[in-house]
Amino acid sequence: VSGAGATSGGFAPKPFEIYSETGGTASIVSAQGEIDLSTAAQFEAAIRAAENHNEREVIVDLCEVDFIDSSGLRVLILSSERLRDRGKELHVVCVAGAVRRVFDTAAINERFAIYESRGEAIAAVGSR
Amino acid sequence: VAPVLPRHHEAGHALETEHRLRLEAEAVTRTLRESLLPATLPEIPGAQVAGYFEPASPVEVGGDFYDCFAIEPDRWLMVIADVTGKGPPAAAVASMVRYAIRTAASAGQNPPQVAATASRMLHLARPETDHRFATATIVEASAVGDEFNLQVTVAGHPPALVATGRELADWLTVPGPILGIDSDQRYKSRSSRLTSDDVVVLYTDGLSEARTNGGYVGIEGLARTLLEHVEDPAATIVGAVAALATDAIRTDDIAVLVLKVL
Numbered sequence: 001v002s003g004a005g006a007t008s009g010g011f012a013p014k015p016f017e018i019y020s021e022t023g024g025t026a027s028i029v030s031a032q033g034e035i036d037l038s039t040a041a042q043f044e045a046a047i048r049a050a051e052n053h054n055e056r057e058v059i060v061d062l063c064e065v066d067f068i069d070s071s072g073l074r075v076l077i078l079s080s081e082r083l084r085d086r087g088k089e090l091h092v093v094c095v096a097g098a099v100r101r102v103f104d105t106a107a108i109n110e111r112f113a114i115y116e117s118r119g120e121a122i123a124a125v126g127s128r
Numbered sequence: 129v130a131p132v133l134p135r136h137h138e139a140g141h142a143l144e145t146e147h148r149l150r151l152e153a154e155a156v157t158r159t160l161r162e163s164l165l166p167a168t169l170p171e172i173p174g175a176q177v178a179g180y181f182e183p184a185s186p187v188e189v190g191g192d193f194y195d196c197f198a199i200e201p202d203r204w205l206m207v208i209a210d211v212t213g214k215g216p217p218a219a220a221v222a223s224m225v226r227y228a229i230r231t232a233a234s235a236g237q238n239p240p241q242v243a244a245t246a247s248r249m250l251h252l253a254r255p256e257t258d259h260r261f262a263t264a265t266i267v268e269a270s271a272v273g274d275e276f277n278l279q280v281t282v283a284g285h286p287p288a289l290v291a292t293g294r295e296l297a298d299w300l301t302v303p304g305p306i307l308g309i310d311s312d313q314r315y316k317s318r319s320s321r322l323t324s325d326d327v328v329v330l331y332t333d334g335l336s337e338a339r340t341n342g343g344y345v346g347i348e349g350l351a352r353t354l355l356e357h358v359e360d361p362a363a364t365i366v367g368a369v370a371a372l373a374t375d376a377i378r379t380d381d382i383a384v385l386v387l388k389v390l
Contacts, residue, residue, distance in 0.1 A: 036337075037214060038379055067344075069333060069380070070212045070284075070306065074261055077309055106263070106284035107303040 014066060018046045026091070026125045027053045028118070030061035035072030044075040051082060057125040058083060061118055063094035068102050080111050089113050091121045157189055160219050164193040164226060172204055172387075174274055176362035180370040180384040184214055184334070190381035191218030191262070192332045195226055197233075202271040205233045205242075208285065208330035208385050209264035221257045225250060225307065229266065239266040239281035240315035243304060247283065247315075250308030262307040265300070265330055269322075269387065276389055278320040278328070283307045286336055289329040289351055290320065291358045296351050300328065327362075328387045329354055329369060334380030338373035345372045362388040 016033035027050035035043050050058045060076070062068070080090035092112045095103050103109050115121040161183065169177050179194045191211030198204050207229055211222045225246055232245035243266055250262060263285040270277045280288070284306035287299035304315045322328065331350065338345045349372060357368045366386045373382050 036379065067337060069337065070210060070261060070263055073284075073306065074212045074259065077261070077306075078259055104303065105282075105286060105301070107305040108284070108309070111309075 014064065016042070018042055020046055020050060022053070022056070023059070023118070024122045024126045026057040026059045026122060027051075028059045028061060028122075030064065032064035034066055035068040035075075037069065037071045040071035040075050043072060044079070047075065047079045051079070057088060057091060059091040059093060059118070059121045059125065061093040061121075062099050063096075063118070065094075065099055067098045070106075073102065073106055073108065077108065077111065091115065091125060093118050093121045154187065157187060160189045160216060160223075164189075164219060164222050166195055166197065169196050170198045170204060172269070172271075174271065174390055175269075175276065176386075176388045176390065177204075177206070178362040178366040178386050180366045180382070182370065182374070182382045184379055184381050188214060189216060189219040190214040191222045191260075192334060192381035192383040193222050193226055194330065194383045194385040195229070196385060197230065199233055199268070204269045205229070205239075206267040206269060206328075206330060206385055206387060207264060208288075208332060208383055209262050210285065210332045210334075210381075210383070211262040212260045214381065217258065218260065221250075221253075221260045221262070224253065224257075225262050225264070229264070233268075238317065239268050239279050240304075240317050242266055243281045243283045243307065243315040244313060247305075247307040247309075247313040248311065251311050251313075254308065257308075261309060264307060267300075267328070267330070267387075274324065274389075276322040276387075278322060279317045280320060281315050281317045283313075283315065286331070286333050286347065288331075289327075289347070289354055290322075291327045291329075291354050292323070293325060294355060294358055296355060297326070299347075322387075322389045324389055325359075326389045327354065327358055327365060329365070330385040331369065332381065332383045334378060334382040335369070335373050335384060337380065338376035338378040338382070340372070340376045345376060362386045 014033040016039040019030045029046045195207040228246040228249040232242040264283045265285040266281045268279040283304045287301035290298040302318045357365045
């Protein structure tokens with residue numbers, strides 16, 4: 001079987017998955033698939049859980065995300081506001097492809113610390 | 129034996145009540161949906177305008193809307209917008225945004241000022257709206273002889289398409305933030321001139337992100353369909369573009385607004 005949901009000649013996006021882990025001094029939330037109205041609540045719950053790890057920075061890894069809509073952006077914006085209130089920042093990894101287009105269109109890049117790779121984000125967070 | 133008849137009666141009564149409640153709910157949904165769309169589109173001499181809206185599912189309302197109205201006898205405002213989320217709460221916020229835009233434009237504000245006003249209104253309402261944001265494209269079209277001048281402001285919304293002749297001429301875009309995040313958001317505009325046979329298509333991401341068997345509809349798919357129908361009337365173009373998503377797998381509303389210069 002070549003990937004869940006794949007049908008011959010059909011088109012099936014990656015199923016939505018979300019993983020949480022720690023790396024260095026940061027809590028890392030990585031998502032896969034599409035962040036839209038149907039998955040935004042799960043995404044938000046994972047980020048909130050990561051925020052609640054005391055003293056930790058939060059890194060959101062979007063490397064495997066195919067698309068993010070305005071409900072996904074809302075989660076990122078509200079999370080960055082909550083973190084800013086606590087003197088922290090939301091670190092976002094891999095704003096590329098379709099996600100980059102949405103970020104650029106929304107003109108919200110400057111609201112987040114954006115990194116090319118997870119390693120870069122962890123190094124930046126470690127040096128804070 | 130005695131309980132059988134009353135029980136049947138009760139079941140029938142419950143079904144009737146359920147039916148009545150469903151009709152009432154549908155009427156509320158319909159009213160809410162109608163409050164988000166213009167009852168009629170304005171007559172624009174020398175141009176055609178057509179709009180299309182379809183909610184994510186027939187029994188739902190959502191946060192997408194389009195609007196088009198005359199500001200002055202030779203000036204019109206075209207709007208497409210998408211409020212985060214769906215259902216009655218999103219529709220209520222969409223209605224707020226729609227009337228904030230109408231009010232600001234009627235008071236003589238230009239598109240960047242209109243966007244700033246709508247953004248400030250939405251920001252002030254954040255506690256009541258559960259922090260919903262909105263994306264929008266606001267286009268002012270002014271008649272200049274046989275041609276139209278467009279002034280376009282974008283608030284985090286996907287780029288509008290412009291076709292001139294049989295070619296895709298432009299993506300009407302200018303960076304501007306999503307409405308409602310900060311208290312004092314600034315917007316820019318860009319100008320564009322439309323001449324005979326030019327077409328502008330405004331849409332929401334429910335259309336561009338709808339999935340078909342071949343993949344996402346995408347802005348490329350939209351552009352292809354626009355070019356195939358560029359010589360058709362505005363109403364046909366709207367129908368053809370919207371049809372891209374009607375068979376697709378989608379979870380979002382679709383709104384489309386087309387202006388064609390004759």
